[in-house]
Amino acid sequence: MKYNPDVHHRRSIRLKEYDYSQPGVYFITICTHNRECLLGEIKNDKVELYVAGQIIEKWWVVLPNKFTNIKIDEYIIMPNHFHGIITIVETNVGADLRVCPNNNGKDMDLQGEHIGSPLRKIIQWFKTMTTNEYIRGVKHNILPSFHRKFWQRNYYEHIIRNEDELQKIREYIQNNPLKWHLDRENPKRIAKDVLEEEIFRHSSLKEIVACG
Numbered sequence: 001m002k003y004n005p006d007v008h009h010r011r012s013i014r015l016k017e018y019d020y021s022q023p024g025v026y027f028i029t030i031c032t033h034n035r036e037c038l039l040g041e042i043k044n045d046k047v048e049l050y051v052a053g054q055i056i057e058k059w060w061v062v063l064p065n066k067f068t069n070i071k072i073d074e075y076i077i078m079p080n081h082f083h084g085i086i087t088i089v090e091t092n093v094g095a096d097l098r099v100c101p102n103n104n105g106k107d108m109d110l111q112g113e114h115i116g117s118p119l120r121k122i123i124q125w126f127k128t129m130t131t132n133e134y135i136r137g138v139k140h141n142i143l144p145s146f147h148r149k150f151w152q153r154n155y156y157e158h159i160i161r162n163e164d165e166l167q168k169i170r171e172y173i174q175n176n177p178l179k180w181h182l183d184r185e186n187p188k189r190i191a192k193d194v195l196e197e198e199i200f201r202h203s204s205l206k207e208i209v210a211c212g
Helices: 051-061 119-139 163-174 176-182 194-200
Strands: 024-032 040-043 046-049 070-077 081-088 151-160 206-210
Touching: 024 119, 046 051, 046 070, 051 070, 051 081, 051 119, 070 163, 081 119, 081 163, 119 151, 151 163, 163 176
Parallel strands: none
Antiparallel strands: 024 081, 024 151, 040 046, 070 081, 151 206
């Protein structure tokens, strides 16, 4: 393959030998391409969603209808990115916060029972549905056009290890609009958010995953 800097410089720091289709709780961050603020704006410390942001929310809340082995938790739509928590549950058992349990969950056909659907495919479907609807809005002159892509290729994925961490990340998501001026995704941020840096600082607990 001919060298392509856009392809060959992409990196994945996925945890080795971790089965991302197994039960667990995952903190997801997805950013718009080039961090463009297409989804909304912060006013009086609250998010006011644009039509694009409403599209994101629409497809997020229906994820469990498509993937029947997941539950959605806290989420927030920010001007140029999205945070959400996804729980992959055991069939007929419910939410499970175990880390690396021994199971042999396999990826099933997305048109059948969605048991063991890898997180990457869940996010890929979410990105595809939101992008397609945004493009329809552009074609009908409802939404502004975007350059090349709506979402960036990668997304951040963090395995939530226990209930204390889960609660900390829920609070981080809830308070995100209050700290927009400190947000790592804000091109005009004035300082660092200590809690945010704590969540993202350990490469062993996060990954940057390629997803179209």
